[in-house]
Amino acid sequence: MDWTLEVVIVPVKDIERSIEFYRDRVGFDLDHDTDMGEARIVQFTPRGSGCSIVIGTLPSQNQMEPGSLKGLQLVVSDAATAREELIGRGVDASELTVFDERDGGTFFGFSDPDGNSWAVQELRVRAEKPLIPVEYRGRFGEEYEVE
Incomplete structure (x- = not known):
């Protein structure tokens, strides 16, 4: 049986400010x-990801202190x-750090804006072999457009 991580709850104080940050910035x-x-549920997905983040006012979201989530990791090519x-x-964004060539x-x-922190890792192989191929990225049966 596959177990896939598809949603991570991110605790925030101000939903509108967080929408502007995650969507626009x-x-x-x-x-x-x-x-x-x-209750309000707002879901975002990083382009190319199979996992989304959710902010809002559900009880599980309200149990975490805004800014308490540390070290979520994104991968880019x-x-x-x-x-x-x-x-x-x-x-x-912090300076680039090279731990290993x-x-x-x-x-x-x-x-x-609340202090939830993100690490961004470079995996150059993702340029040639994306984790989720472009043709499979549509959500809920919709077509995915490549920019």
């Missing part, structure tokens, strides 16, 4: 923003380009 796709009256892209959108040894980081 980081560039995650906004999958849905569902207001059910008593070119860390320098990804870092410059984030900086260009107003995200404060081999593929997978380069990192940088950033945090959201």
Whole structure:
């Protein structure tokens, strides 16, 4: 049996500020923003990822302190380009750190407005072999457009 991690809850204080950060600055796709009256669920997916993040007001989200999630990890094929892209959108990203010259040894980081932190790892192989091939990236049966 496969067990896939598909959603991570990220605790935030201000939903609107977090939408602006994750959608407009980081560039995650906004999958849905569902207001059910008593609870609100906002889901984002990093382009090319099989795992999404959710912010909102569900009881499980309210049990975590905003900013308490540390070290979520993203993977990109070119860390320098990804870092410059984030900086260009107003995200404060750390310098590149090379722990190992081999593929997978380069990192940088950033945090959201609440202090939830992200590590970004470079795996150059993802340029040639994406984890999820482009033709399989559509959600809920929709077509995925390559920019």
